[in-house]
Amino acid sequence: MEAVILAGGYGTRLRPLTYKIPKPLIPIANKPMVMHIIDSLPQKVEKVILAVSYKRDVLQKYLEENPPEGRELVLVEEKEPLGTGGAIKNVEREISGDFLAFNGDVISSLDPSVLTNTLIEKKAGAVISLWRVNDPSHYGVVEMRDGWIRRFVEKPRLNEAPSNLISAGAYALSYDVLDLIPPGRVVSLEREIWPILVEKGMYGMEFRGYWTDAGTRERVLEANSLILQGMGKKLIAGNGSEILGNVTEHTSIGKNVIIDGSAEVSNSIIMDGCILENGSKVVDSIIGPEERIAGRVIGEIFCTGYSNVPKN
Numbered sequence: 001m002e003a004v005i006l007a008g009g010y011g012t013r014l015r016p017l018t019y020k021i022p023k024p025l026i027p028i029a030n031k032p033m034v035m036h037i038i039d040s041l042p043q044k045v046e047k048v049i050l051a052v053s054y055k056r057d058v059l060q061k062y063l064e065e066n067p068p069e070g071r072e073l074v075l076v077e078e079k080e081p082l083g084t085g086g087a088i089k090n091v092e093r094e095i096s097g098d099f100l101a102f103n104g105d106v107i108s109s110l111d112p113s114v115l116t117n118t119l120i121e122k123k124a125g126a127v128i129s130l131w132r133v134n135d136p137s138h139y140g141v142v143e144m145r146d147g148w149i150r151r152f153v154e155k156p157r158l159n160e161a162p163s164n165l166i167s168a169g170a171y172a173l174s175y176d177v178l179d180l181i182p183p184g185r186v187v188s189l190e191r192e193i194w195p196i197l198v199e200k201g202m203y204g205m206e207f208r209g210y211w212t213d214a215g216t217r218e219r220v221l222e223a224n225s226l227i228l229q230g231m232g233k234k235l236i237a238g239n240g241s242e243i244l245g246n247v248t249e250h251t252s253i254g255k256n257v258i259i260d261g262s263a264e265v266s267n268s269i270i271m272d273g274c275i276l277e278n279g280s281k282v283v284d285s286i287i288g289p290e291e292r293i294a295g296r297v298i299g300e301i302f303c304t305g306y307s308n309v310p311k312n
C-alpha cells in the first residue's frame with residue numbers, strides 16, 4: 001500500500017522560518033513533522049510518496065541523509081503547487097490501489113490503519129479522520145448521519161455548526177478517487193473533491209488522543225508540548241548542546257545549542273546551532289537554526305535567514 005504526504009505548501013503562516021526550511025521539516029520534539037507522520041504509518045505501507053514543490057531540494061537533501069527505514073520513499077515534484085487535490089493527482093503514476101493521504105503538518109495520535117480497515121469494511125469511497133473541537137467556527141465542519149458524511153460546512157458561525165467535528169487532515173482513499181480529480185491544474189480536495197465524494201460515500205472516523213495541525217507558531221508550539229508531554233519530558237536537547245541557563249517547559253533544543261548561564265527559555269523550540277547569550281530571554285517562540293540571540297524574543301518566529309554563528 002502507498003501513503004501520500006502533502007508536503008509542498010508555502011507555509012506562509014510560519015514565515016520567516018519557512019523562507020529557510022519547508023514546513024514539513026520543522027522539528028517537533030527534535031523530529032521533523034514529516035517524520036512523525038512516516039513513523040506512524042502501518043507496516044503494510046511499503047511506499048511513501050511525498051508530494052513536494054516549495055523547497056523540494058531542502059526536503060530531498062534531508063531525506064537522502066535520513067532515509068526512513070524499511071520503506072521505499074519517492075519524491076514527486078509539482079513545478080508550481082497544485083493544491084491539495086492537484087498534488088494527489090500529480091502522484092497518480094506511483095499509486096497502485098487504495099491509499100492513505102496526509103496533510104504534512106498534522107501531528108496526532110491517530111492510528112492510520114483504522115482508516116484503511118474502515119475503508120474496506122464500509123466499502124466507502126473515502127474515510128476521513130475527524131477531530132472534536134470546542135469551537136469549530138474556524139474549520140471545515142462535517143454533518144454526519146450514522147458515520148456517513150452528509151456535507152462539509154466551511155467556517156460556520158458557532159450557533160450554526162452542524163457538529164463539533166472537523167477534518168483532521170488524514171484520509172484513506174479508494175483508487176477510484178484519482179479519476180475524480182482533473183489533471184494539470186490547481187485543485188482543492190476540500191472545495192472540489194469532497195463534495196463529489198460525499199455523494200459517493202464518505203465515512204468519518206473520530207479518534208481520541210491528541211491532534212494539532214501545526215500551521216502557525218502557536219500550533220507548532222502546542223504540537224511540541226503535546227509530544228513532550230507524551231514522552232513525559234519537560235525539555236529535550238540534542239547532542240552537543242550545553243544548557244547552563246534556566247529552561248522551563250515545554251522546550252525542545254536541537255543539536256549543538258549553547259544556552260548561557262543567565263539566559264532564560266520557556267515553551268519554545270530552539271533549532272540546531274543556536275547561541276543564547278547571557279541575559280537573553282526566549283518565551284513562546286521558535287528560533288530558526290544557527291541564530292545568536294542577545295535580547296528578548298517573546299512570541300516570535302525568529303529566523304534571520306543567515307548564520308551569524310562563528311564557525312570553527
Ligand code: GTP
Nearest residue numbers: 007008009010011012013051081082083087104105
Ligand atoms: P499556509 O501558507 O501557512 O497556509 O501553509 P501551507 O502552504 O502549508 O498550506 P496548508 O496548511 O493549507 O497545507 C496543508 C498541507 O498540505 C501542508 O502539509 C502543505 O505542505 C500541503 N500543501 C498545501 N498546498 C499544497 C500544494 O499545492 N502541493 C503540495 N504538494 N502540498 C500542498
